[in-house]
Amino acid sequence: MTAVSDVSKTGEPAANGRVAGDEVLRVRDLHVTFDVRAGRLPAVAGVDLTLRRGEVLALVGESGSGKSALSMALVGLNRGPRTTITGSVEFNGMDLVRASDRELRKVRGNGIAVVFQDALAALNPLHRAGAQVAEMITTHRAVGKDAAWNRAIELFTDVGMADPHRAVRAYPHELSGGMRQRVMIALGLANNPDVLIADEPTTALDVTIQAQVLEVLKELQREHHTSIILITHDLGVVAEVADRIAVMYAGRIVEYGTRDQVLFDPQHPYTRGLLDVVPSLTGPVTGRLSAIPGSAVTGVERPPGCAFAPRCRLAGPECEQPVELRQRGGEQGHLDACTKEDHR
Amino acid sequence: MKRALLRLLAVIPVLLALSTIVFLAMRWIPGSPATSLAAGGNMNATAEEFTQSEERIRVALGLDQPLWKQYLTFLGDLVTLDFGTSFYGSNSVLKLVGEALPATIELTVAAMLIAILIGVVTGVIAAWKKDTVVDGAIRVGATVSFSLPWFALGILGVVVFGVVLGWLPIIGRLPNSLGYHPTTGFVLLDAILQNRPELVWPWVKHLILPATTLALSMAGFITRIVRTAVLEVLGDDFVRTARMKGLSESAVLRHHVLRNAALPIVTVLGLQFGALLGGSLITEMVFAYPGVGNLLVSAVHQRDYPIVQGAALAVAFLFVMVNVVVDLLYLVLDPRLRKVTA
Numbered sequence: 001m002t003a004v005s006d007v008s009k010t011g012e013p014a015a016n017g018r019v020a021g022d023e024v025l026r027v028r029d030l031h032v033t034f035d036v037r038a039g040r041l042p043a044v045a046g047v048d049l050t051l052r053r054g055e056v057l058a059l060v061g062e063s064g065s066g067k068s069a070l071s072m073a074l075v076g077l078n079r080g081p082r083t084t085i086t087g088s089v090e091f092n093g094m095d096l097v098r099a100s101d102r103e104l105r106k107v108r109g110n111g112i113a114v115v116f117q118d119a120l121a122a123l124n125p126l127h128r129a130g131a132q133v134a135e136m137i138t139t140h141r142a143v144g145k146d147a148a149w150n151r152a153i154e155l156f157t158d159v160g161m162a163d164p165h166r167a168v169r170a171y172p173h174e175l176s177g178g179m180r181q182r183v184m185i186a187l188g189l190a191n192n193p194d195v196l197i198a199d200e201p202t203t204a205l206d207v208t209i210q211a212q213v214l215e216v217l218k219e220l221q222r223e224h225h226t227s228i229i230l231i232t233h234d235l236g237v238v239a240e241v242a243d244r245i246a247v248m249y250a251g252r253i254v255e256y257g258t259r260d261q262v263l264f265d266p267q268h269p270y271t272r273g274l275l276d277v278v279p280s281l282t283g284p285v286t287g288r289l290s291a292i293p294g295s296a297v298t299g300v301e302r303p304p305g306c307a308f309a310p311r312c313r314l315a316g317p318e319c320e321q322p323v324e325l326r327q328r329g330g331e332q333g334h335l336d337a338c339t340k341e342d343h344r
Numbered sequence: 345m346k347r348a349l350l351r352l353l354a355v356i357p358v359l360l361a362l363s364t365i366v367f368l369a370m371r372w373i374p375g376s377p378a379t380s381l382a383a384g385g386n387m388n389a390t391a392e393e394f395t396q397s398e399e400r401i402r403v404a405l406g407l408d409q410p411l412w413k414q415y416l417t418f419l420g421d422l423v424t425l426d427f428g429t430s431f432y433g434s435n436s437v438l439k440l441v442g443e444a445l446p447a448t449i450e451l452t453v454a455a456m457l458i459a460i461l462i463g464v465v466t467g468v469i470a471a472w473k474k475d476t477v478v479d480g481a482i483r484v485g486a487t488v489s490f491s492l493p494w495f496a497l498g499i500l501g502v503v504v505f506g507v508v509l510g511w512l513p514i515i516g517r518l519p520n521s522l523g524y525h526p527t528t529g530f531v532l533l534d535a536i537l538q539n540r541p542e543l544v545w546p547w548v549k550h551l552i553l554p555a556t557t558l559a560l561s562m563a564g565f566i567t568r569i570v571r572t573a574v575l576e577v578l579g580d581d582f583v584r585t586a587r588m589k590g591l592s593e594s595a596v597l598r599h600h601v602l603r604n605a606a607l608p609i610v611t612v613l614g615l616q617f618g619a620l621l622g623g624s625l626i627t628e629m630v631f632a633y634p635g636v637g638n639l640l641v642s643a644v645h646q647r648d649y650p651i652v653q654g655a656a657l658a659v660a661f662l663f664v665m666v667n668v669v670v671d672l673l674y675l676v677l678d679p680r681l682r683k684v685t686a
Contacts, residue, residue: 077587101593108590116588121581125680126603135599136589171679187585 024194024227025051025074025112030087030097032066032073032251042302043069045251046087048325051195054225056218058238058259060274061248067231070248071197073097074229075112076104091195110140115188117200119180123172129183130156130168136190155186159216178209182216189220196221197229202237214241235278239263247271250307253325257334267329267336270308306338314340351671355664359657366656367418370649371411377431377647378402405431418653427657428650430643437654440639445658446529447517448635451558452624454551456617458559459566464609466563467570468597474575482567489564494623498557498630505553512553515632518546554631558623562616569612573605580604606677614670618663625659 032044044066051057059067072078073085074096089096092111096104113136116122123132133155134148141148149168156164159182172180181201188196198217202210218241221228232238238245238259245262247255247270255268266272273292294311303309309319318339325337382389382398389397402408406417421428427437470482506514518524518531524543527534535543577583578601586600625637632638636655643651674681 075588077584105590105592108588110590114585114588116581116585118581122585124582124586124600124604126678132585135591139590139595173680187589 022053023050024053024091025049026088026090027051027070027074028088028090030070030073030089031085032069032078033084034069035082035084040084042251044073045302047248047251047253049246049253049256051227051229053194053227054221055243056221056228056230056241058230058232058242058245059248060232060235060238060245062233065248066251067248068199069251071114071199071229071231074195074197075108075114076101077108077114106140109136109193110191111193112195112197113188113191113193115181115184115196115198115201118204119177119184120172120204122184123180125172127171128168129170129172129175129180133168133183133187133190136187140191151190152186155190156182158189158220159183159186160212161186177205178212181205181209181213185213185216185220189224189226192224193226195227195229197231199231200233201230203232203234210237217241235263235275247274250302252307252337254308254338255336256325257330261331261334265330265334267334268308268338269312269314269340271336273311316340348668348672351668355661355668358664359660362660363418363422363653363657364415366653367415367649370644370647370652371414373647375647376402376407377649378405378407380646381431427654430651431648432646437650440651441636441654441658443526443529444634444636444639444655445662446526446531447633448621448624448628448637448659449662450530450532451551451554451628451633451635452617452620454555455558455562455620455624456613458555459562459620460613462559462563463566464570467567468574468602470567470571471574471578472597479571483571486564486567489560489567490562491564492561494557494561495626495630497560498554498627501553501557502630513546513550514553517550517634518543522546550633554624554627554633557630558620558627561623562620565616566609566613570605570609573608574601577601577604603677607674610670610673610677614667617666621659621663 027047027049030044030047030049031042034041034043047066047070049057059071061067069078074089074091076085076096076099079085079101085097087097091107094103094107096107099107123129127135130149130152133152134145137143137148137151138145143151152168153164156167161167161179161182167175167179167183172183175183181204185201188198201217202213205213214237217228220226230237230242242259244258245256246253247262247268249270255262255266255271257267262271263275266275270292277291292311303320304322305320306312306315306323309315312319321339323337323339325335327334328336328338330336376398378398378401381401382394399408406414409417427441429436430440466482466486470479470486473479502514505512513519522543524531524534525538527537531543531547535541535547582604583596583600586596591599624635625640627633628635628637629641636659640652640655640659642648643655
């Protein structure tokens with residue numbers, strides 16, 4: 001468990017000019033709605049979240065649970081004529097939801113950076129790896145091309161590239177999958193961001209490479225005190241690197257707590273289901289892998305109450321009432337969104 | 345480099361096949377150069393005299409030989425780069441085609457540049473403003489532009505800007521009064537080499553109508569290709585990465601979208617160059633422009649075999665070379681293609 005104080009020391013400017021206190025990012029009542037053919041799709045339906053300096057927050061959930069929509073909305077990357085984003089995202093004394101595109105551009109890649117999942121697709125095939133990192137630096141820093149290029153070589157060394165001087169000159173297709181993902185991470189870290197959003201950073205990789213990439217992420221995070229939002233559906237990855245976990249279902253956070261709280265004492269039936277699904281190497285062989293019955297709510301119609309109720313074994317009439325995320329059965333700071341008193 | 349060389353060697357069989365087709369086609373179409381030459385010789389000749397002189401000319405031109413023999417002679421001359429002499433007068437094919445080719449290249453390149461400028465700008469805007477009124481207007485304009493036959497457009501241009509408004513010259517390439525004596529045959533180059541800047545503006549004025557006529561029909565096509573290509577790239581992940589970097593939209597477009605969209609566009613441009621070349625041959629007729637098209641058409645009428653063969657070969661060579669350049673351009677544009685044969 002990380003030492004977390006809920007007492008915020010707001011108003012006291014820190015040495016770097018940023019608002020003091022250990023909260024880096026504060027998300028309040030965030031909604032992301034996409035206009036689709038069938039109607040309005042509430043991808044994120046009211047999320048409150050706080051990210052502390054230097055912590056790794058894992059956003060866990062199935063495909064379509066809204067974790068990517070949430071993280072892209074933080075930096076407005078899914079802004080568009082068919083997207084409505086409301087609520088607030090406080091960062092550096094600025095509300096990123098209300099920020100203009102110009103203001104947002106100053107934050108992107110600088111204060112908040114993103115590491116995308118499929119590095120082959122996420123890197124420009126026609127630019128050298130080093131140039132892509134250097135571009136990120138020169139966009140935000142008044143440095144020359146050579147300085148940016150040298151910084152790229154430094155970053156490539158930091159992320160454990162075998163031959164950084166060769167790698168900066170390589171095109172993405174000339175690098176292996178693991179190396180490309182390292183380029184992506186180097187890109188994310190280029191301007192020492194306060195927040196790094198890592199969107200499934202290891203999903204496209206072999207297991208051994210996954211471990212290496214995670215190790216790199218962890219190390220860099222310890223060194224630079226970067227806060228990381230790690231989006232994943234891989235609970236193994238979560239157990240490995242997360243400090244805190246937010247479990248998302250149908251656009252809402254249904255459970256939130258430290259890694260140990262959520263993994264060892266899950267409160268919400270959905271989290272329990274998620275954990276049960278992970279096959280255990282040490283447990284008894286049951287012959288069948290378990291699964292959560294039914295499929296995730298992804299359509300435009302949402303029940304007013306708990307979205308998980310239609311798939312929940314414990315669901316009762318009280319589940320049709322709106323439910324909020326708060327302290328219930330868990331330890332201090334361990335929140336969940338299940339009204340059932342007898343679900344434990 | 346090896347790849348470029350191989351590509352150039354592959355041009356040879358293409359040109360060989362083409363010259364064979366032209367050779368045969370000219371001899372299969374009715375009418376003989378001997379007939380028209382004999383007719384031009386003596387207007388008062390009797391039927392017998394006419395036949396005799398026609399026969400003499402046939403022998404002199406070697407047209408009495410069996411077809412395979414004529415063909416072998418033709419091939420033999422080609423190999424030694426001897427393209428022959430016109431049946432009318434003593435000018436060599438090389439000289440006549442050489443004089444006409446720069447004019448055609450100027451027209452085609454000018455048309456291509458105008459078409460690319462219009463097409464790329466409107467295509468990018470349409471993609472950027474996808475599904476808006478602007479996009480709709482551009483798409484309609486593009487469809488109209490490439491549906492209109494260019495000769496109709498050309499005649500319209502001649503009437504409006506040449507005759508009614510009188511703004512632009514409608515025939516020729518340069519006024520005779522200027523006394524232009526080609527060094528390279530390219531006016532712009534010669535204006536510099538001969539230090540005659542006064543040549544440039546009349547040259548541009550003569551080029552505007554035919555080049556724009558040609559360009560408009562092609563611009564619409566390019567608009568549609570560019571729009572599709574840009575839209576496709578805009579959906580790519582690396583564009584989102586570029587935005588994540590904090591780049592401005594115009595920087596995203598310039599540094600990331602356009603170059604990636606350039607590949608399919610360049611392919612189409614290379615192919616369209618052929619169509620443009622064909623179009624310029626006809627446009628030259630409309631504007632009495634002294635290029636290969638004019639030379640070719642009058643040579644076909646006169647059954648001047650060597651000229652037709654030479655001119656067709658020159659146009660084909662140009663087309664093939666453009667496509668070689670396009671192939672090489674791929675290598676410049678896309679590093680992923682570079683390691684294939686190198």
